[in-house]
Amino acid sequence: MSVRVLLVDDQILMRSGLRKLLEIEDGIDIVADVGSGPAALEVVPVCRPDVALVDARMPGMDGIELITRLTADYPAVASIVLTTFDEDEYLFGALKAGARGFLLKDASPEDLVAAIHRAAAGATVLSDQVAGRVVAQLRGETPVQPVLSSREVEVARLVGAGASNREIAAELYITEGTVKNHVSSTLRKLGLRDRTQLALRIANGDL
Structure with missing residues (x-):
């Protein structure tokens, strides 16, 4: 069946x-x-x-x-x-x-x-x-490092390269809304305040 x-x-x-x-x-x-x-x-x-x-x-x-x-x-x-x-x-x-x-x-x-x-x-x-x-x-364990999805990593690296949400959406063939969701999710997982902190982390090679 x-x-x-x-x-x-x-x-x-x-x-x-x-x-x-x-x-x-x-x-x-x-x-x-x-x-x-x-x-x-x-x-x-x-x-x-x-x-x-x-x-x-x-x-x-x-x-x-x-x-x-x-x-x-x-x-x-x-x-x-x-x-x-x-x-x-x-x-x-x-x-x-x-x-x-x-x-x-x-x-x-x-x-x-x-x-x-x-x-x-x-x-x-x-x-x-x-x-x-x-x-x-x-x-009761705390994960050592938050796990980003492969798409979140792609979006984060484009943020680090200075791309806007519209540019990221065009590059990855997704909507701007989806880009915003990925950015928000990544910031939350990494405990970061904004895109600037994310860009700095990427520039330091931490992602």
Whole structure:
């Protein structure tokens, strides 16, 4: 029997890409793709997914709020966060809300497909990067160094080169809003106040 999957992401290109990627996989059936939390709650009773792939950051209702609602109202749906942002607030917020998994969008197609099947079977699935942080949190350990995603590193280095958000967006083929999110995430992870401090850190070879 195929795993019925619901895609929830406010970026239409991401939803389209995920649909095309997963539709060719045996054992996976994409039953719907929507761009918001409220839309997801509307279609769940109709399409009856086994797994919901949910973006963490969405306008209006974010992924954590959506997963909280899904866990309460549709506990049979296994939610997996699939996001660019791996901040602790999203990771631990999602797990506390009832998510069965947390993956970054740079995960390989094979890992994503395997995660869907494992979550549908009742397992908890975490990328290696975030699993280590969960273990450290449980042990009361403080990570030695915050982990930046590959995209955050790219954005940070362009900030260090003096590029504006618009220039970075054009260079990396992403939106200015996404650039701002990456910059904010990087500053928060590194404990920096502003772009100037980030640029100085990069100039010192600390990234």
